Amino acid sequence: MIGCLCIHGFTGSPGEVAPLAEYLRKRTDWMIKTPTLPGHGQRLQLKGITYDQWFRSAEEELQALMERCETVYVVGFSMGGVIAVYLAEKYKIDKLVLLSAAFYYVNPRQLIKDIHEIIRDGWRSFRENPLFIRYKNKIFATPLTAILEFRKLVNEVRPLLPRVRVPALIVQGEKDGIVPPKSARYLYEQIGSEKKKLLFLPDSYHHVCYGPDRHILFMEVENFLLENGDY
Template sequence: MIGCLCIHGFTGGPYEVEPLANYLREKTDWLIETPTLPGHGETLQLKGITYDRWFRAAEEELQKLMEECETVYVIGFSMGGVIAAYLATKYRIDKLVLLSAAFYYVNPRQLLKDMRNMIRDGLRRKLKENPLFVRYKHKILFTPITAVLEFRKLVSQVRPRLPDVHIPVLIVHGKEDGIVPIKSAHYLYENVGSPLKKLCFLPSSHHHVCHGPDREQLFKEVEAFLKGNI
């Protein structure tokens, strides 16, 4: 049996990867798991949560999947991509998919563009209709600074381990991402140790690529990569 572990991002939840997970469920008979990391989900409770708990939770989910499946793929979104890369250095994973992986954080140029759009919508009294405002308002209010520092520690722990990733890797990034800059994707491509790696940019997507306008392209890219011979 084939298993696939999908890991969501910082301050997010399984909903971030659910469209891709559902697509793979429809197209395959694989066992697809989308766990919730400690402190995450629809209600954020990140105070007092340390980064090692996110590592441990992901490892436990992977170990359970490996007990049931001979072949295991891991897909990670944003911070989940950092955790997925970490897992690939410790366990015998078969393939790795990194979506908007957050090895760098905040794209200043795109963020300013997004903020201008929010201000414009605010002046038009349409701020509540702005999808980025809706998505990030709740996160900003309920994310303690200590959690942000733990996230940064997590990234600093994984960066030096990237040369130890030797399995096939698909790196996907939205060109309109205002949260994680495109240089993060290039950094990954240059530093992962695997000679079998592919870099894919989605022309119209922001950070949440599984929900973006290029999601059908994303789904097909991931399906082809996981089913292919690379």
């Protein structure tokens, strides 16, 4: 049996990877898991949570999947992509998919563009603007201690990249205002995988599973996971 572990991002929930997970469920007979990291989910409770708890939770989910499946893939979104690299260096997985992986974070140029878009949208609809809602939730629902733990996590995983040898698909939205494109380029250059592919989605923001290029993303991920070949 094939298993696929999909890991969401910082301050997020399994909903961030749900469209891709559902696509794969409909088109395969794989065992697909989308766990919730400690302190995350619909109601954030990040105070007092440490980054090693996120590692440990993801490891436990992966171990459980490996006990039931001969082949295991790991998909990670944003911070989940960083955790996925950690798992790939420590465990024998078969393929790795990294979506908007947050080895660098906050793209100032795109953030300014997003703010201008909010302003153009008009004051009356300001509170309903999805970009405003996204940034508001990130800012006001996240304690400083959690941000520091996130940075610790990234700093611990970066040195592991050259030791990761598993085939990897690296995906990045070019309009991402949270993780800049240089994060994907850095990841592609530093990861030790001989088989690797870098895919830029020209019209997508951070949440690539919901972006206008999502159908391209889904097909690329499916093809990557199903097929052998050069990347």
